[in-house]
Amino acid sequence: MRFPHRLWPFCFALLCFLFALNVQAQGNVIVVGQAIDLSGPNGSIGRDYVAGITTYFDSINVNGGIGGKRIKYLVRDDQGNPAVSAQAVSDLLEKDKADYLLGGIGAAVTDAVLANARFSQSGQTLFAPLVASVKTYNSRVLFWRPSPEQEMQYIFSYFDKLGIKSVGIAYQENALNQDMYQYVVAELRKRNMLMSGLVRIGASPADMERESAVLARSNPGIVIAIADTLGTGVFLKEFRKHAPRTFVAGMSLINLDTLAEVAGPKALEWTVFSQVVPNPLSKKSLIQIDHSNMMKKFRDEDLSALTFEGFMVAKTLVKAIQTGKPGRDALQALAQKNIVDLGGVTLSPSETTRRMSNYVDMALFRKGGGLLF
16 A cells, blocks of 8 residues: 555654654753662662662652753663673663763772773763772762772771770772772871781681681771671671671671671671761751651652762752753862752862762661661
8 A cells, every 4th residue: 555645744744743842852851871780799789879869850850850851860780790881871871862970889880981982982970989999080080979098087086086906907808909908007007006917808718717716816996897798798707706796897888788698687786887978867957858758758668878878969960950051061060169068968079089078977787787877
């Protein structure tokens, strides 16, 4: 059957109309893309982070968006795989035309994205990746959270005030942890603190058992874990056989759900973790109240430090977009401001460190589970 010629003008007009509608629809959205681990080794961290980000964007969209433009938040699961993350970012830029990019979890993933040709060509800033290694990045990355060095300084200061001078180290030896290990050792010397022993995570089971027992007998006031979640869990499981009430400290990107699975809930007692946001369960500031209320309204899950961090990251990005000027990188401009008020929580951006926040706190894993700030 042949298509009637008299209908061609109508069809052409219809196609033009639909194309115009599509262009108009695309012009009415701001696309925010993110490749992040949702199902891999840091999946629970990624899911919480994304839940907080999604919640804030939802709250903006139900109130009309930003200047009448809705936020379209596209999340791709990179499973913690650097190659997958780099490809996902390419797709977000090429196919989805992402206007802004949020970062994933870990130095390896961040490095892969920065090395990606499509990202390099985009001229965009990778905003708020979750990186725990001591590493210097260029101006194409803008961190929201404080540096790992700041977290470690806070851990030292916290226990220094308690008069603790003997420190053990549980060290998972790899390229990412090596710089932090050297940093901790140098800090011990600077503070005139004694390194009472070392456990090499990843050594043979027999060596780990022996080194853990030796470290426990040296009676350190605290043991600092320089390791990923699994490594910290393996160490705790062995060390707690000999020292059930010795403080063990870790940093904010330790996956507490996985840690409890590996080491057992009992092993988490007497552990402390640096935190880069205020207590998400407290209602001392407007943004803490907003986070709690919006999570109840849009999500059906518990509040956590990561949902709160994601919520504040999303609010920071929205502020950048709202105050940005045409033709300028809104995130780069925001990094040059002196103070950014998120509603009772203030950021002090630094162009030198490329970090928006300097906030660090400490939380104790209480008996029976859960963090006590």
